[in-house]
Amino acid sequence: xxxxxxxxxxxxxxxxxxxxxxxxxxxxxxxxxxxxxxxxxxxxxxxxxxxxxxxxxxxxxxxxxxxxxxxxxxxxxxxxxxxxxxxxxxxxxxxxxxxxxxxxxxxxxxxxxxxxxxxxxxxxxxxxxxxxxxxxxxxxxxxxxxxxxxxxxxxxxxxxxxxxxxxxxxxxxxxxxxxxxxxxxxxxxxxxxxxxxxxxxxxxxxxxxxxxxxxxxxxxxxxxxxxxx
Amino acid sequence: xxxxxxxxxxxxxxxxxxxxxxxxxxxxxxxxxxxxxxxxxxxxxxxxxxxxxxxxxxxxxxxxxxxxxxxxxxxxxxxxxxxxxxxxxxxxxxxxxxxxxxxxxxxxxxxxxxxxxxxxxxxxxxxxxxxxxxxxxxxxxxxxxxxxxxxxxxxxxxxxxxxxxxxxxxxxxxxxxxxxxxxxxxxxxxxxxxxxxxxxxxxxxxxxxxxxxxxxxxxxxxxxxxxxx
Numbered sequence: 409x410x411x412x413x414x415x416x417x418x419x420x421x422x423x424x425x426x427x428x429x430x431x432x433x434x435x436x437x438x439x440x441x442x443x444x445x446x447x448x449x450x451x452x453x454x455x456x457x458x459x460x461x462x463x464x465x466x467x468x469x470x471x472x473x474x475x476x477x478x479x480x481x482x483x484x485x486x487x488x489x490x491x492x493x494x495x496x497x498x499x500x501x502x503x504x505x506x507x508x509x510x511x512x513x514x515x516x517x518x519x520x521x522x523x524x525x526x527x528x529x530x531x532x533x534x535x536x537x538x539x540x541x542x543x544x545x546x547x548x549x550x551x552x553x554x555x556x557x558x559x560x561x562x563x564x565x566x567x568x569x570x571x572x573x574x575x576x577x578x579x580x581x582x583x584x585x586x587x588x589x590x591x592x593x594x595x596x597x598x599x600x601x602x603x604x605x606x607x608x609x610x611x612x613x614x615x616x617x618x619x620x621x622x623x624x625x626x627x628x629x630x631x632x633x634x635x636x637x
Numbered sequence: 638x639x640x641x642x643x644x645x646x647x648x649x650x651x652x653x654x655x656x657x658x659x660x661x662x663x664x665x666x667x668x669x670x671x672x673x674x675x676x677x678x679x680x681x682x683x684x685x686x687x688x689x690x691x692x693x694x695x696x697x698x699x700x701x702x703x704x705x706x707x708x709x710x711x712x713x714x715x716x717x718x719x720x721x722x723x724x725x726x727x728x729x730x731x732x733x734x735x736x737x738x739x740x741x742x743x744x745x746x747x748x749x750x751x752x753x754x755x756x757x758x759x760x761x762x763x764x765x766x767x768x769x770x771x772x773x774x775x776x777x778x779x780x781x782x783x784x785x786x787x788x789x790x791x792x793x794x795x796x797x798x799x800x801x802x803x804x805x806x807x808x809x810x811x812x813x814x815x816x817x818x819x820x821x822x823x824x825x826x827x828x829x830x831x832x833x834x835x836x837x838x839x840x841x842x843x844x845x846x847x848x849x850x851x852x853x854x855x856x857x858x859x860x861x862x863x864x865x866x
Contacts, residue, residue: 475786504776507783535764542771547733549778554736556785557704 416442419520423465423493429536441526447471447513453497454511460500460524466490469517473548474510475556485552487514487611494519495544501528505545555608568605569633572615572624585621645671648749652694652722658765670755676700676742682726683740689729689753695719698746702777703739704785714781716743716840723748724773730757734774784837797834798862801844801853814850 417439421427430438445464447453453471454461464471471488473496488494499505501524531538571591575584584591588606592599606622609615614626624630646668650656659667674693676682682700683690693700700717702725717723728734730753759766800820804813813820817835821828835851838844843855853859 502775504772505779507779508786535768539764539768539771542768542775543733545775546731546771546778549775549782550734550736552782553778553785556782557737 413439416444416520419465419467420522423491423520424540426534426536426540430530430534434530434534437526438522438530441523442520445519445521447517447519449513449516451513452510453494453513453517454509456508456510461497461521462524463498463522463527464494464519465522466492466494467518467520469519470514471517472512472514473552474512475508476510482510483556484612485509485555486548493544495541496548498522498524498527499545500524501531502541502545554604564601564605565608566633566636568602568609569630572622573627573630573634576624576627582625582627583621583623587620642668645673645749648694648696652720652749653769655763655765655769659759659763663759663763666755667751667759670752671749674748674750676746676748678742678745680742681739682723682742682746683738685737685739690726690750691753692727692751692756693723694749694751695721695723696747696749698748699743700746701741701743702781703741704737705739711739712785713841714738714784715777722773724770725777727751727753727756728774729753730760731770731774783833793830793834794837795862795865797831797838798859801851802856802859802863805853805856811854811856812850812852816849 417435420438420442421435424438427435447469452458453464466488468490471494472484473486473488473494474482474484476482494511496505496507496509497511499507499509527537527541531541568591571594572584575586576582586594588603589599592602606615606617609630610617612629614624614629616623616625646664649667649671650664653667656664671694676698681687682693695717697719700723701713702715702717702723703711703713705711723740725734725736725738726740728736728738756766756770760770761767797820800823801813804815805811815823817832818828821831835844835846838859839846841858843853843858845852845854
């Protein structure tokens with residue numbers, strides 16, 4: 409086995425929890441139909457119109473999954489980083505999963521791509537692979553539903569943005585020194601909702617979280633959100 | 638085995654595709670912790686605040702799953718009928734699935750309820766049960782995401798409602814005699830989107846589909862939708 413092949417085999421063994429439930433033949437098949445891919449920053453990885461890319465095991469970089477309306481509005485559902493697996497770029501392998509998702513590379517991204525056809529075959533013959541695929545899908549959807557719910561009801565995200573911009577206006581700086589619990593109390597919301605929304609704001613790069621407070625990085629974006637734009 | 642127990646065992650065997658992948662002990666455990674339940678029309682089956690009901694195997698009736706905003710708006714995600722399985726009433730058994738869902742009985746409903754604790758144990762010890770639970774969850778989420786996407790972007794549902802109410806105003810009756818393809822062309826949309834949205838309208842009881850056309854049953858609701866309410 410060449411060094412490259414070994415590295416890539418180790419990577420698959422580490423990246424997929426079902427590795428040890430595969431037969432040696434299945435392990436070989438998975439390796440043989442995996443190829444390294446590179447996406448430049450800004451590249452389109454997946455869209456409802458394109459054919460099925462396959463499963464991506466990210467080595468470095470960042471992918472962003474989002475929905476796009478006909479008039480061009482987009483809603484970020486989740487982001488993926490090195491070590492994570494992008495399953496919905498191969499949603500074609502799951503007959504009953506059907507979602508018009510876009511995935512772009514937000515940074516230069518290196519990944520291993522497992523052919524959709526081979527993954528489908530493995531799913532059919534090995535229940536552990538099938539279970540993994542559906543579990544990953546259920547988890548991504550769970551996160552996505554939460555995000556959409558917040559946006560749909562225009563409540564939590566907007567209210568947090570209003571709260572943060574109001575606080576900055578009061579204090580003059582770029583930091584709000586308060587625990588999530590305190591913020592939730594001021595906003596009449598639940599701590600859980602505030603924490604999760606802050607995490608989302610941080611992932612989007614709008615704020616930075618530190619112990620005992622929040623630093624606002626993109627005041628303009630929060631002001632837009634607060635105005636309901 | 639009593640007649641009742643046999644009937645209920647047969648029902649589980651028929652309702653769950655993983656039945657034959659259970660050991661005899663697991664089958665017995667599933668039966669022992671399953672009890673018949675009844676929900677009167679209008680009863681709350683599940684909410685984010687209540688404890689985990691368990692898995693429901695519907696025998697008759699209808700359940701509606703929906704999201705609720707703080708100001709009381711609700712969005713129907715899907716409906717379940719006799720023979721179908723309600724998995725998200727036991728979302729507590731899936732650690733990574735976390736969604737603030739409400740489920741109500743829309744009609745008097747008879748079901749078998751499998752205890753969440755026992756189902757969790759079966760999921761842990763049998764990969765087929767785990768696979769089933771995540772697959773069902775992924776499918777429900779896939780449908781729900783589609784619905785939310787339509788509502789979020791206020792495009793397809795509103796546009797179809799506008800189209801149908803405009804057509805009725807032109808013709809004076811309660812029917813639009815046109816194929817889905819023709820409607821899509823008039824609306825500048827895709828046939829697939831129109832068909833799926835019509836199916837959704839029909840499930841909600843707002844229209845009835847027949848070969849070659851659509852009969853509007855709830856004109857008031859469509860007018861509300863068309864006005865963006």
